[in-house]
Amino acid sequence: MSKPVHILIVGAGAVGCFYASKLHQTHSERQILVSLVCRSNYAAIAANGVSLQTHSFGDYHFTPHKVFSSIPEAGEAGIDWDYVVVTTKALPDVTNDAHDIRPVVKRGVEGSCIVLIQNGVGIEEVHRVAYGENPIVSAVTVISAEQIKHGVIKQNRWTRITMGTYTNGQAKPNSLLSDSALLSKLTSTTDTHIKNLVAWFSATGIKDAEFSPELSLQQTRWHKLCINASMNPSSVLSGGTTNSRMALDPELRTHLRACMDEIFLTAPKILGIEFDEKKHASPERILKSTERNTSGKPSMLLDWQAGRPMELEVILGNPLRIARRDGWEMPRLQTLYALLKMAQVRKREDAEGAKAKL
Ligand SMILES: NC(=O)c1ccc[n+]([C@@H]2O[C@H](COP(=O)([O-])OP(=O)(O)OC[C@H]3O[C@@H](n4cnc5c(N)ncnc54)[C@H](OP(=O)(O)O)[C@@H]3O)[C@@H](O)[C@H]2O)c1
Structure with missing residues (x-):
């Protein structure tokens, strides 16, 4: 052997x-x-x-x-x-x-x-x-x-x-x-x-x-962000809403779709390759299948509720920074990032303040 x-x-x-x-x-x-x-x-x-x-x-x-x-x-x-x-x-x-x-x-x-x-x-x-x-x-x-x-x-x-x-x-x-x-x-x-x-x-x-192959793996990472970068932060910021409920709510659905559209528009410019309809579900298809997926809470929501750090930088911060390196902005994702990052800081400060009072 x-x-x-x-x-x-x-x-x-x-x-x-x-x-x-x-x-x-x-x-x-x-x-x-x-x-x-x-x-x-x-x-x-x-x-x-x-x-x-x-x-x-x-x-x-x-x-x-x-x-x-x-x-x-x-x-x-x-x-x-x-x-x-x-x-x-x-x-x-x-x-x-x-x-x-x-x-x-x-x-x-x-x-x-x-x-x-x-x-x-x-x-x-x-x-x-x-x-x-x-x-x-x-x-x-x-x-x-x-x-x-x-x-x-x-x-x-x-x-x-x-x-x-x-x-x-x-x-x-x-x-x-x-x-x-x-x-x-x-x-x-x-x-x-x-x-x-x-x-x-x-x-x-x-x-x-x-x-x-290397580039298509990177494309898969960006495509997965359509769910993770739109739904995870929105779930936390909307007070713990599940993905299916967000997909069924007209205003939130519009918001989620706009986040995904930003990724669909920006990732091909960064990677130099277009998404392939057969391999990469469109924002509308993602939303349709999310409507039916009633199981569980997004991982970011679970981390937020448990007081653990969230994967905010790799899901929102890095995409924004990588896009900016090439001169592109994703304003919807930037808004989610700014709000959630500060919410995380405030939550930690509140927890430290409460501990100090004991
Ligand atoms: N779970 C899913 O369904 C799923 C699906 C797709 C992708 N992912 C991704 O996969 C990755 C892992 O997720 P997960 O759900 O497996 O997370 P998890 O259950 O929290 O597991 C992470 C583990 O790493 C341990 N750990 C962290 N730092 C360590 C260190 N320095 N030395 C030793 N152990 C350390 C943690 O220990 P402690 O418990 O002590 O913190 C924990 O046991 C994440 O990026 C996640 O987004 C997860």
């Missing part, structure tokens, strides 16, 4: 534990060993592993190869991590993921492959700056999963994971990565990593694991 592949999941929450459980496997020729870096759920997972209640695969149990209580601890385990999969919430205003994973990343084109399964746009740049030569996979997932208690993951609906190479976001030399020989080497190395990941996911029954 050839030497095992070691995968480290940083952020053992809903997405991290679900995909970890599907990647951990033994083939006749090779073992894929998945380990987890946990935080608040460390004691539960170290003692009992992970229980999964899934829509797609029934109920099952997953015992990780190793469980760590921190990233530095995983860095001291004496293991060369072939894949470092980041599945934390993307919160660049709170943490610097690229800096935090330093202890577990083996540098270089042949070193660790960094896989980012997180929402938003512009999340890869800090990793490219920190790891000039490492392969980076940018992954977008559609999955409705939650950690219902420490170490127990519930997956509510079908899943899709689309993975693309990330060299510099444009797949041609730019100021982030200008060396065309390195760019081409990174593209082929990362493409091979993605083909491996697709094969491993498919082997455990994930049918919708797919490879995407």
Whole structure:
């Protein structure tokens, strides 16, 4: 048997534990060993592993190869991590993921492959700056999963994971990565990593694991913003309204559609490619299917209600900044960003004020 592949999941929450459980496997020729870096759920997972209640695969149990209580601890385990999969919430205003994973990343084109399964746009740049030569996979997932208690993951609906190479976001030399020989080497190395990941996911029954070229992966990220950047903030700002109710309310529907129209207009100018009607649902189609989706609350609303930081920067701040770099404005999204950012600051100040009075 050839030497095992070691995968480290940083952020053992809903997405991290679900995909970890599907990647951990033994083939006749090779073992894929998945380990987890946990935080608040460390004691539960170290003692009992992970229980999964899934829509797609029934109920099952997953015992990780190793469980760590921190990233530095995983860095001291004496293991060369072939894949470092980041599945934390993307919160660049709170943490610097690229800096935090330093202890577990083996540098270089042949070193660790960094896989980012997180929402938003512009999340890869800090990793490219920190790891000039490492392969980076940018992954977008559609999955409705939650950690219902420490170490127990519930997956509510079908899943899709689309993975693309990330060299510099444009797949041609730019100021982030200008060396065309390195760019081409990174593209082929990362493409091979993605083909491996697709094969491993498919082997455990994930049918919708797919490879995407670099630019179309970025386009998928922007398309996903149509839902996340319009509905998530609007849900919070309208006092906790569900997506389906917003889609059925005439004034809010007009607002959501206008937000999505901004993205449909701006993303093609940034990426230089048009949305494809067959692959990318139009704003009207998104709204129609949202009317029927009465399940659950948007993740940003859940974070707001629990007093946790929201993924505001990667869902609103980054798109606005990236568009501005090219001279474009998205005024509806800018309004949502300005209001929600200040609401978050005020909420934190109020909480600190209340604590100080105790
Ligand atoms: N859940 C979904 O259905 C879904 C769907 C599509 C996309 N996504 C995206 O996927 C990403 C992950 O979401 P999620 O729902 O899986 O979030 P989650 O359940 O909150 O999981 C994130 C996990 O990362 C841990 N973590 C954060 N920083 C860490 C650190 N420095 N070291 C170790 N662990 C750390 C958190 O620990 P603590 O609990 O201690 O904070 C938590 O267990 C997000 O970008 C989200 O938008 C989620």
